[in-house]
Amino acid sequence: MSSWHSLGLEVTYQVLGWVAFCSWSLSFYPQAILNYHRKSVVGLNFDFLVLNLTKHMAYLIYNASLYFSPAVQRQYHQKYGDNEMIPVALNDVAFSTHAVLLTGFTVLQVLIYERGGQRVSKVCVAITIVVWASAAGCFFSALRSHSWLWLISVFNSIQVAMTAIKYIPQAFMNFMRKSTVGWSIGNILLDLFGAVTNFAQMGIQSLDQHSLVNFYGNIGKTLLSLEVVFFDLLFIVQHYLLYPIRKVNNSTVEDV
Template sequence: MASWNSIPMEIAYQILGWVAFVSWSFSFYPQVILNFRRKSVVGLNFDFLVLNMTKHSSYLVYNAALFFSPAIQRQYHEKYGSKEMIPVAANDVAFSMHAVLLTAITLFQVLIYDRGNQKVSKTCIAISFAVWISAAVCFFISLPKHSWLWLISVFNTIQVVMTAIKYIPQAVMNFKRKSTVGWSIGNIILDLVGAVLNFFQMGVQSIDQGTWVNFYGNIGKTLLSLEVLFFDLLFIFQHYVLYPTKKEETGRTTIAEGIVPPTKPPNKSSEENV
């Protein structure tokens, strides 16, 4: 088993990992809070949520299996070398568990809050169904030879693909509406910070070990950070440059929050004169 060559590097790795965990984990809360305050999920794309649940569930399977299973760790060392460190940290597992929980809570909000005429598309349903059927088939293929590392690599690939496509429905929806109302920018900023810190964490481990296996041995984590960086910057550009929100105070509500201000009641004296 590989060990750290530098204690300061190990400490830096742990600090970066847990700060990234906090940033990525808290990135879920602005959207949940925004939905709660508005009592509405209008403007939040449901395809994004469903694909996000598939993504985080797959990522949880990969992280938890590689972190906890000695059999899978042994297969990893057989493939990449006995001196290589396992590229999944405790903060990766904690983040995945938290992400699945918060995504489930957001989906529950879709059921109880005003959602207008929005619904999950047939394309999204078909993609999700195809992904889980494929995962089940891969499980039975890996069963005879106990190819567990290959199996969790399939789940890692799923989360990479889901990350690549899950943001697209929301980005297109913002473009069509010419607005980002209902989509929390706080979520995006925290998500971006987490992705940057995640890169730094992987870099620290690579420098300490004198090898870049950490990046391609867990290619899913590397691609995840790159995809998050790209789409977060896109959403920030949409929010602040393309479709800046103009706040107009109307009592306790604002147009920026996507709540229609109350209409002024008719003048009774005018009605009587008529």
């Protein structure tokens, strides 16, 4: 197994990884705090929540398997070479675990706070059922052939697909309401910073190893960062340019 060539780059890699972990982990709290203060989840799209929970569960399965499982790591090295480093760091596993817990907590808030008639769409329910049914089928297929790297790659593909579509319902809701009230911009700013530092961490590893394998060997992490940057910039434009905060009854409507 390959090792680091530069201590400085290794330290930078670890620092960037944990900065990304902190930023991405903290990004869950502004929305939860906003919901608590408003005692309402009106403005938060429920399809986004369900798809987000599916995404983070799939990402946790991928990260934890590749980081902890010797069998998966062995198959990774067989495919990409014994000298290649495993492209998942401890901060990736920690983030995924935290993300599942905090997204679950936000789902709990939906159950107890004012919803304003909002509900999960039938399309979202259908997508979720198809995704997990397909994942179960892949699991039983891998069980026979012991294709564990292929199986976790399926979960990595799920998280990429869910990241690509999970933001769409919220962006569309903001467009229809011509407002981002109830949708925390603090979440988006932290999410964006986490994506940039996550991508930079991968770049540091490539620089040290003189290889781009970690980018396509963990294509899910690469695409995750790019997708998050795209949609976060879209939400920033919606919040600050298209639908800025306005005065209501001589008071300012504020988002956390």
